[in-house]
Structures are given as structure tokens and as C-alpha cells.
Amino acid sequence: MTKYRNFPMVPRVVFGQGCFEQLGEILMPKRKNSEAPFIFLVDDVFEGHEITKRIPLIFNDQIIFISADEEPKTHQVDALVSQIKNGYTELPSGIIGIGGGTLLDLAKALALMLTNPGSSSEYQGWDLVKKPAIYHVGIPTISGTGAEVSRTTVLLGPEKKLGINSDFTPFDQVVLDPDLTHGVPKEQWFYTGMDCYIHCVESLNGTFLNAFSQSYGEKALELCKEVYLDSLEAAESRDKLMMASWHGGMSIAYSQVGVAHAMSYGLSYLLGVRHGIGNCLVFQYLEEFYPEGVALFHEMKEKHQIELPKGICAGLSDQDFDTMITVALSLEPLWENALGKEWRKTITPQKLRSIYEKI
Amino acid sequence: MTKYRNFPMVPRVVFGQGCFEQLGEILMPKRKNSEAPFIFLVDDVFEGHEITKRIPLIFNDQIIFISADEEPKTHQVDALVSQIKNGYTELPSGIIGIGGGTLLDLAKALALMLTNPGSSSEYQGWDLVKKPAIYHVGIPTISGTGAEVSRTTVLLGPEKKLGINSDFTPFDQVVLDPDLTHGVPKEQWFYTGMDCYIHCVESLNGTFLNAFSQSYGEKALELCKEVYLDSLEAAESRDKLMMASWHGGMSIAYSQVGVAHAMSYGLSYLLGVRHGIGNCLVFQYLEEFYPEGVALFHEMKEKHQIELPKGICAGLSDQDFDTMITVALSLEPLWENALGKEWRKTITPQKLRSIYEKI
Numbered sequence: 001m002t003k004y005r006n007f008p009m010v011p012r013v014v015f016g017q018g019c020f021e022q023l024g025e026i027l028m029p030k031r032k033n034s035e036a037p038f039i040f041l042v043d044d045v046f047e048g049h050e051i052t053k054r055i056p057l058i059f060n061d062q063i064i065f066i067s068a069d070e071e072p073k074t075h076q077v078d079a080l081v082s083q084i085k086n087g088y089t090e091l092p093s094g095i096i097g098i099g100g101g102t103l104l105d106l107a108k109a110l111a112l113m114l115t116n117p118g119s120s121s122e123y124q125g126w127d128l129v130k131k132p133a134i135y136h137v138g139i140p141t142i143s144g145t146g147a148e149v150s151r152t153t154v155l156l157g158p159e160k161k162l163g164i165n166s167d168f169t170p171f172d173q174v175v176l177d178p179d180l181t182h183g184v185p186k187e188q189w190f191y192t193g194m195d196c197y198i199h200c201v202e203s204l205n206g207t208f209l210n211a212f213s214q215s216y217g218e219k220a221l222e223l224c225k226e227v228y229l230d231s232l233e234a235a236e237s238r239d240k241l242m243m244a245s246w247h248g249g250m251s252i253a254y255s256q257v258g259v260a261h262a263m264s265y266g267l268s269y270l271l272g273v274r275h276g277i278g279n280c281l282v283f284q285y286l287e288e289f290y291p292e293g294v295a296l297f298h299e300m301k302e303k304h305q306i307e308l309p310k311g312i313c314a315g316l317s318d319q320d321f322d323t324m325i326t327v328a329l330s331l332e333p334l335w336e337n338a339l340g341k342e343w344r345k346t347i348t349p350q351k352l353r354s355i356y357e358k359i
Numbered sequence: 360m361t362k363y364r365n366f367p368m369v370p371r372v373v374f375g376q377g378c379f380e381q382l383g384e385i386l387m388p389k390r391k392n393s394e395a396p397f398i399f400l401v402d403d404v405f406e407g408h409e410i411t412k413r414i415p416l417i418f419n420d421q422i423i424f425i426s427a428d429e430e431p432k433t434h435q436v437d438a439l440v441s442q443i444k445n446g447y448t449e450l451p452s453g454i455i456g457i458g459g460g461t462l463l464d465l466a467k468a469l470a471l472m473l474t475n476p477g478s479s480s481e482y483q484g485w486d487l488v489k490k491p492a493i494y495h496v497g498i499p500t501i502s503g504t505g506a507e508v509s510r511t512t513v514l515l516g517p518e519k520k521l522g523i524n525s526d527f528t529p530f531d532q533v534v535l536d537p538d539l540t541h542g543v544p545k546e547q548w549f550y551t552g553m554d555c556y557i558h559c560v561e562s563l564n565g566t567f568l569n570a571f572s573q574s575y576g577e578k579a580l581e582l583c584k585e586v587y588l589d590s591l592e593a594a595e596s597r598d599k600l601m602m603a604s605w606h607g608g609m610s611i612a613y614s615q616v617g618v619a620h621a622m623s624y625g626l627s628y629l630l631g632v633r634h635g636i637g638n639c640l641v642f643q644y645l646e647e648f649y650p651e652g653v654a655l656f657h658e659m660k661e662k663h664q665i666e667l668p669k670g671i672c673a674g675l676s677d678q679d680f681d682t683m684i685t686v687a688l689s690l691e692p693l694w695e696n697a698l699g700k701e702w703r704k705t706i707t708p709q710k711l712r713s714i715y716e717k718i
Binding site for chain 1: 364366371570577578613
């Protein structure tokens with residue numbers, strides 16, 4: 001009888017330049033007692049930074065700095081769970097992720113795993129989580145991943161790179177302060193924004209699309225074009241890219257990503273390539289699947305003088321290619337969205353290898 | 360310290376042609392026990408209609424048919440509260456509104472007033488509600504009001520037409536099934552869709568706007584243009600108008616409606632003019648404030664051969680005009696949004712009277 005997903009939305013959002021200032025008053029009513037801390041997972045680029053000084057710490061609240069140099073991992077989540085369970089007598093009042101997709105995904109996964117038993121790797125998949133997470137808040141400091149609004153948290157596990165997709169995954173609260181994205185290095189700004197752009201192209205060209213996802217995806221795509229092709233004033237550009245990421249994440253409600261994401265997961269799994277750049281590395285060669293989207297991607301890349309690294313897959317063994325291909329092909333919903341139920345007729349291991357070899 | 364509203368979003372939404380079918384399974388886990396019914400408030404045009412037969416009634420659930428011929432009223436809400444409190448030993452498991460803006464607003468208000476003491480008229484205003492509502496679900500059968508997603512429920516009270524604006528007002532669940540809007544009469548389809556169009560024009564031209572509201576408002580406006588100016592296939596048109604209404608409602612998060620809504624409230628209060636048509640009656644004469652929006656409105660009106668009624672205000676007494684003007688001027692946030700803090704310099708009772716006299 002369930003034909004359409006009953007989609008969980010983030011139930012609270014505050015948006016505005018400087019709204020990070022309101023975090024203390026937002027958290028206060030969610031504090032269970034003085035023994036139940038808020039745990040702030042913060043990208044370690046902010047260590048000693050002004051943003052960190054503005055975090056409203058009281059009682060036994062704790063900041064844990066985490067590097068986003070690598071993709072978030074299941075064993076990293078499991079270690080955080082142990083650290084917190086051993087460090088406090090009570091479950092935290094909440095988990096607050098401050099950073100990019102890596103930090104947001106870690107915060108979501110940690111909040112889930114504080115109430116669900118076992119290893120986070122057991123929950124990679126669709127709707128395997130049985131218990132609600134503890135209260136969790138997402139505060140993006142770079143725009144594009146859509147992690148702030150999605151119902152997944154994508155983790156690199158021992159066997160796969162796959163999301164914990166569940167109704168309990170989305171944040172209870174999101175704080176969208178475009179000022180926090182001030183100072184993001186140009187390359188990262190580009191790659192992360194392209195994560196949004198690429199997943200909109202994939203979603204809008206997918207077979208799963210309906211009017212709900214289409215309307216969000218179209219708006220996100222339009223905002224990406226404004227940001228990367230027009231000449232907006234800096235603050236307006238930050239505002240709009242943050243909204244692009246938000247709408248882009250929402251557009252996944254009734255759609256899916258596609259070819260670029262599937263293949264990029266293979267790159268991440270084998271080589272640890274970061275998600276944003278991985279998507280770009282693959283997407284540049286997908287004109288067969290997304291002709292218009294790829295053409296526009298090259299235009300944006302040139303406008304911002306972005307040089308993608310080359311030779312990433314040079315010198316890989318047959319076994320390496322097979323590993324990437326196996327990971328990519330395992331993401332069946334992505335392929336089905338991209339190419340329909342008969343996707344296996346078009347997509348063969350040889351086909352994927354020929355694309356990986358270009359990268 | 361609170362500069363930006365921490366906006367409450369509808370936490371669950373299902374969208375898709377035919378998704379009304381899933382209502383039973385959506386409600387089941389929310390059923391408190393067999394003595395706590397679901398109360399379905401249903402527009403009485405659906406009495407004996409196929410939609411009503413598909414409502415998943417069990418135990419002592421009840422359907423209450425309500426006419427949407429008149430604007431929803433505070434005394435009507437208060438009477439419903441008494442009826443339900445007297446009729447059952449327990450509070451309901453939830454309230455489900457099925458209909459247009461009137462039914463959705465009644466459902467929201469009823470859910471709030473089952474847990475908050477006194478008359479609903481005591482809560483007309485901003486953030487006067489202290490206790491969470493009982494579980495409530497909105498199922499629109501006509502698109503445009505945005506009532507399915509807004510944090511208000513607009514009621515005609517003994518002293519004013521004003522919303523109960525609160526964080527507890529939004530629905531806990533919305534079911535967006537575009538098939539339910541099949542068969543809406545053309546005039547109603549036009550007037551209700553124009554409610555969305557007009558509030559987007561007001562919001563996008565308002566001083567309160569930020570990038571969050573702008574992105575939603577622009578998308579809603581674009582969808583309205585597609586629906587009313589292009590030649591879409593019927594099902595696609597229903598899908599898109601439902602999404603226009605949704606995004607239009609969201610665009611109010613960090614914005615406000617403006618001149619047309621303020622003046623239309625006056626018409627509703629004095630003459631009981633329905634909200635959708637009231638907005639159109641006023642908006643047609645607002646080229647001074649919204650030149651592009653009004654021009655496009657006339658284009659849409661002509662394309663669909665809509666004749667607005669004339670002479671609505673003919674024969675009104677000075678006192679009648681004063682009443683309408685007082686109601687309109689009392690809506691200060693709307694005027695401030697439309698014209699800035701200094702709005703009183705532009706807007707005088709004489710000015711409003713001259714516009715009302717044309718209607």
C-alpha cells in the first residue's frame with residue numbers, strides 16, 4: 001500500500017546572516033539537566049577560530065574537534081559513541097554538528113547510535129534504524145552537500161560506502177547562517193557547490209522524479225547557476241548557495257542521485273577521494289548521460305578557473321577497478337533512477353571501467 | 360537576541376497522485392487507544408462523495424461535515440471544542456482537516472483549542488498559544504491558500520479577522536494528493552490559486568524578505584505562471600499548483616503578505632467576502648504598489664475568462680468604510696512589510712477608502 005514515502009522534514013529551521021548568535025537560546029529548552037551535556041562536533045579547521053569561541057558552552061558541554069580531511073567512517077562513529085558513553089553518566093542532551101557534510105553526517109550518525117545498539121555499519125542501508133535518535137542540530141559552514149536536510153548520513157564502512165537512510169536521521173533543528181561560510185577556500189567552495197549542482201542534474205533527469213522533487217530541484221539548480229555563472233555580490237552569493245543546498249537536499253525526497261554519485265562512491269571507497277571532488281571527477285565525463293548538465297559544468301569550471309586533478313586512476317590494478325565497479329554497481333536505486341528498471345542493459349562493468357580509466 | 364524566527368516546519372509530508380490511499384497506515388501509529396478517536400473535519404461538498412468513502416474510519420472515529428461557504432470563525436471553533444469534549448471521554452487521537460483553507464484552518468484551530476483553555480478568540484495574534492496542540496493532519500483538496508504549511512490559522516472573531524500565529528499551529532502531517540483537487544470549479548480554482556500568486560507578489564516585493572523566503576516565493580510564482588499562463592496537461596497542472604501553494608506558504612517564513620491581504624481582511628470582516636476572491640477584488644486595483652504583478656494578474660484573468668464581481672462596496676455607509684479601514688490598518692506587520700517602517704506616511708484612511716470605493 002505504501003507507494004509514496006512519507007517524508008520526514010527538518011521540523012525547525014532558522015535562516016539569516018548572523019543567526020548562529022541564537023544557538024544558545026535555541027538549545028536552552030532542550031537541555032535535560034546539568035549532567036546531560038551538549039556535545040559539539042566541530043570541524044578542526046575552526047580550532048581557535050572565532051566561530052568556536054561563540055559556541056554557547058555551559059555545565060559539562062564539550063567540543064570535539066574532528067578533521068574533515070577524510071570521509072566519515074563507521075568506526076569513527078562507533079568510537080565517538082564509546083567515548084561519550086564512557087565519559088558521562090547520562091546520555092547527552094543533544095549533538096550539534098558544525099561543519100561541512102562530514103561533520104553533519106557524523107553528528108547525525110552519532111545521535112542515532114547513542115540510542116541504537118551495535119555498530120553503525122549494521123545500519124548502512126534503508127530503514128534499518130529502529131529507535132529515534134537523541135536531539136541533534138546541524139549547522140553547515142559550507143554549502144552544497146544537502147546533508148543539513150537529508151534523511152541519510154553517508155558513511156564509509158568496512159564493506160561499503162552507504163548511507164544510514166531512516167526517518168530518524170534528519171536533524172531536529174538546522175541553523176542556516178550564511179556568514180559561517182565566509183572564508184571557505186575557492187576550490188572547496190566550488191567542489192561542494194557542485195555536489196548540489198550535480199545531484200540536482202541527476203535528480204531532475206531521473207526516472208523517480210515527481211512534481212515535489214522537481215520543484216525543489218529546479219529551484220536549487222537555478223540558484224547554483226546564479227551563484228556560479230552570474231556576478232552576485234559576496235553576501236548574496238553565500239545566501240543563495242546555502243538555499244541551493246537546502247532545496248537540493250529536499251529534492252531528493254522523491255528522487256535519487258544517479259550515475260555521478262554511484263561512480264563517485266567507488267572512488268571514495270577505494271581511494272578515499274572526498275565526495276565533492278569525486279563527483280566532479282566523474283561528472284566531467286558523463287556527457288552521454290547528462291549532456292546539458294555536463295556542458296554547463298565545464299562552463300562554470302572555466303569561469304572559476306578550477307583545474308581538476310588528473311591521473312587519479314592511473315596505475316590502478318584490475319582488482320582495484322573491480323572494487324570500484326562493484327561498489328558503484330551495488331547502488332541499485334541510483335542506477336534505476338538514472339536509467340530506469342532496465343539499467344543493466346546499458347551499464348556493464350566494461351562501461352564503468354572505460355569511464356574510470358579517464359579519471 | 361532573537362532576530363530571526365526559528366521557523367517550525369511541517370515535520371512529515373507525503374506527496375503524490377493517489378497518496379490519500381496511505382492515510383490509514385499513516386494514522387495507525389498515532390492512535391492512542393480505541394476510545395480516543397480521530398475526528399475528520401471534511402468540507403461538506405464531499406458529503407456522499409467518493410473521497411469521503413475512502414476515509415479510513417475505525418472504532419469511534421467521526422466525520423464532521425462543515426460548510427466552507429463562510430470564512431472560519433472563532434465561535435465555530437469553540438463550538439467544535441465543546442462538541443468533542445462532551446462527546447468523548449478522552450481527547451481525540453488527532454484532528455484531520457480535509458478541504459480548502461477554511462477546513463484546514465478549522466482543523467488547526469480545533470487541535471490547538473483542545474489543549475488550550477478559553478475561547479479561540481483569545482489567541483488571535485502572535486505567539487499567544489502556550490500548549491502544544493493535539494496531533495493534526497492537513498489534507499488540501501484545493502490549492503493555493505498555503506494553509507497546509509503555514510504557522511497560522513486565520514479566523515473571523517468577534518472583533519477582528521486575524522490568525523492564531525504560533526509554533527504549535529502547523530500540521531504534524533500533511534498529505535498532498537493532487538488527485539483530490541480534481542473537479543474543483545473553475546472560478547474557485549482561479550481565486551484560490553490567485554491567493555498563492557498574490558501572496559508571493561506581496562512577499563517578494565516586501566521589505567521583510569530574505570534569501571530563504573525569496574527562493575520559495577520565486578519558485579511558487581514561477582509555478583503559478585506555468586499553471587495559469589502555459590498550457591499544461593491537467594494532471595501536471597494539478598501537481599504544480601499544489602507545489603506552488605506549498606512553496607508559497609513556506610515563503611511566508613521570513614516575509615509577510617501585504618496591501619492586498621490587509622485590505623481583503625477588511626472586506627471579509629465586514630461583508631464576509633471569501634478570502635480568495637477578496638484578494639482578487641483588491642489586488643486588481645493595486646497597480647500603484649505592485650505594477651508588474653497586477654499586469655500579469657489581468658493577463659491570467661483574461662486567459663481564463665474570469666469576471667470579477669462588481670459593485671461590492673456600492674451603497675456602503677461611511678461607518679461601513681470606516682470599519683473596513685480600521686480592520687485593514689490594524690494589520691501593522693503587513694503594512695510594514697509592504698511599505699517599510701514609515702508606511703503611515705503613504706497609507707491614510709482616505710487612500711484606502713478610494714480603493715475600496717472602486718470595488
